[in-house]
Amino acid sequence: MTQEENASKNQTLSGDEKLDKKINDWLEWDQNPKTKSEINELVVKKDWATLKLRLCKRICFGTAGLRAEMRAGFDSMNDLVVIQTAQGICEYLKKSYPDKNSWSERGIVFGYDARHNSKRFAELSALVFYRNGFLVHLYNTFVATPIVPFCIKELKCLAGVQVTASHNRKEDNGYKVYWSNGAQIISPHDLGIQEHIEKNLKPQENYWLIDEETLKPMLRDPYEPAYFEALKNQIPKSFISDNGKCLINFVYTAMHGVGKAFVEKAFKQVNMKPFIPVKDQVEPDPDFPTTPMPNPEEGKESLDLALKTATESKCEIILANDPDADRLAVAEIGENGKYKLFSGNEMGALLGWWVLLILRTADPDADIKNCVMIASTVSSKILKSMAAIEGFIFHETLTGFKWMANKAIEEESAGKKVLFAFEEAIGFMISTVVPDKDGVSAAAHVATMARYLYENKLTLQKQLEKIYDKYGYHTSICSYVSCSDQKLIQQIFNRLRTFDNGQVNTYPKSILNGDFEIEHVRDLTTGYDNSKADLKATLPVSSNSQMITFTFKNGVVVTLRTSGTEPKMKYYAEICGKPEDKNWAQLSATLERMVEAIVNEFYEPEKHKLQRKSA
The missing domain is CATH 3.40.120.10 (Alpha-D-Glucose-1,6-Bisphosphate, subunit A, domain 3)
Incomplete structure (x- = not known):
């Protein structure tokens, strides 16, 4: 048979x-x-x-x-x-x-x-x-x-x-x-x-x-040597030469993973002095003894040893790979003596600016209109704002590098030059040398960028402010609630889809008793999008995962989705200011107030069964 x-x-x-x-x-x-x-x-x-x-x-x-x-x-x-x-x-x-x-x-x-x-x-x-x-x-x-x-x-x-x-x-x-x-x-x-x-x-x-x-x-x-040669070719020769004069110091952790040897070679290839390793985390150990959840995206919960090493060594920059070295977290000492851990969205803004700088340095006559940058739909819209001013092409894809990389390859096949792609979950792809997120090349680029900025009396944090001054203040809150009960998750999302007395496609219309009205809803689980004349979403739809995006009248965009690899319901919220909007504190406060309301109101009937991670 x-x-x-x-x-x-x-x-x-x-x-x-x-x-x-x-x-x-x-x-x-x-x-x-x-x-x-x-x-x-x-x-x-x-x-x-x-x-x-x-x-x-x-x-x-x-x-x-x-x-x-x-x-x-x-x-x-x-x-x-x-x-x-x-x-x-x-x-x-x-x-x-x-x-x-x-x-x-x-x-x-x-x-x-x-x-x-x-x-x-x-x-x-x-x-x-x-x-x-x-x-x-x-x-x-x-x-x-x-x-x-x-x-x-x-x-x-x-x-x-x-x-x-x-x-x-x-x-x-x-x-x-x-x-x-x-x-x-x-x-x-x-x-x-x-x-x-x-x-x-x-x-x-x-x-x-x-x-x-x-x-x-x-x-x-x-082809391991060819990888490092290709990395070297991404950075202007003058920048690599100047790396030899770098005065700042870097702490690096591999989170008990494989990254150390590769980042060492990458640093050497771009003429950067050796980093200071987090001794208890830098060598591979499959038991992850110092960090049971070896995810640098978790922030200080997983970077305690890196912060301690950096403080003791008086290092300016912390670089952290996840265990397979395809993602990169970055932190920098501030004027207050405390380290700021950059979000994936903030690093996306910095690296977006950086790839434009190295392009124009290497080729002052480069055709920017033929260049492409890409971000996932749950990531910051900062590249979209940059594209509106600089003139490059911006594309938004579904979540995950499988979508961004395939889009990049499609654009490259059409004769475009793909400069950069990123997702908020600290994933960065510089060029299409590797059509996936790459924490090794990102570490070499961030180190070179930091050296360049410090030589020019700037820091990563100050450069981020300059980016916001030019393209508008973008701030986001990305976090999650833990839930391993698939039926409960289904129940939560179904309730959002039938908010008005169980009627289909009747999503919430506002939060905080009408203080903030929802203008558009896009549901990539069902294919519904009321911003379109035919009410049909243009991005690919998957009934096997949950994903709803709410766009508010004040410009705040919030996406709720399930994780493809972990028992989590994630939420991503961003407010995008215009260059003339200089009251950044007020924009941040508005976003924080709205996110708190969204979590409380959208998850309200079931929230006692959920474990929320603070943003």
Whole structure:
């Protein structure tokens, strides 16, 4: 019986029969003693509820791949699920590229971070492709995530995978999938891969046998030197020369991840003196002993040691990568002696200004009208305001670099020069050398920018003020409430969509008893947008995630959405002043008052069940 016939038969089984079949499949297919034993122990205990949870719902592609807890079960990250995933990607690539020569000539690249099981998951995946006649590039050791998409472009690979869970807790791991253009996969590839995974669930026997001799022809470290050479070429030679005279000092933390070696090389490549490491966090450690949630976006909660090191060393700038080094957090000492942690939106403003400066330095006659910058819809509109004055093209995309990178590649194919893309979650892409967020290159650029500003009697904070003076004050509040109950999340968003006595598409019309009126609502879960004549949203719609944007009459824009990787409901709010609006404190106070009201009123019936993070 074929797997398709088995799937059809499975649809007619009762709940108990389905669970029995899933148990039997797991025990037959899994060759990892630890995870096989986990399922066996649950069977012995007759813990049917846990078995149903683990086995009857399959992990699905989310943010360009998979992310989940490492444990036994089809809903989790483990050897069996990884092999099944690799089989599905392999079969989908065969269908997409039927010329077998491309399998052996272009192949696929696999990288991995320093988390538990990352190396093994990458090796198992690589073996699947090797057994199917693909040229495989498997790194000898862990790499920063941006190196993988760079390698795909340089080697013209068919695809690539980075095994990482980014900034998640130590119990998690993930599987980030890139297409042949070097960008994270979007539809239809994600749906096609998922379909082919489900059609090829039974693993081949020879996909489990990893040994040194089998791995030997796959192991290589492709194009790492070329990455650093490409980074050097992004920065004017005069700036690199002047970096040798840098008088400011940098503290750096890798958050127990892989970034240290790569940022060291990046600093050396751009002629920057070595940084001061946060000793207890700078080397890879998959247990993340000093920061259980290794996410620099969390601010002082995760950067305590970096702040302590910087204070003791009297350093001006703190740079922090997340564990796979694709994101970057930045802090700077202020005139009051305290460190200011910049938001992703603030760094987006600074780097947007910076890429224009280095473009005009390198090419004073550059055609700005042919240049492009991109931001996600939940990020600051500062680039849009800059574009209105400077004349470059600005695009807004859905949340996530999979959308921004694919848009960048589309624009580049049309003859445009893509300068920069960013998202508020401290993700930055400078040029399209790496079509993804890149915390390594961003660290080198920020260090060079800081050196340039300090030489010109400025700081990052003072330059940000100059940007607001020219383009208008933009301030945002981005935070979240934690909620792992999917039914409750659905209930909250459904209530917002039926605010007027349960009627469909009757969203809230105001907050604070009418003090602030809502002008437009865009719902990218349902496709509703009352700013359009036909009431239809123009950005892509997904019923698998929740996302509603409210635009108020005073210009405040607030987006509520669910996270694709964590049990959170996020909210993003921004107020955009005009250059002539100089009362920045009043604008900030208005935004704070509105955000407090939105959280209290929109989540009000359920807020006692939610855990809110202070903004």
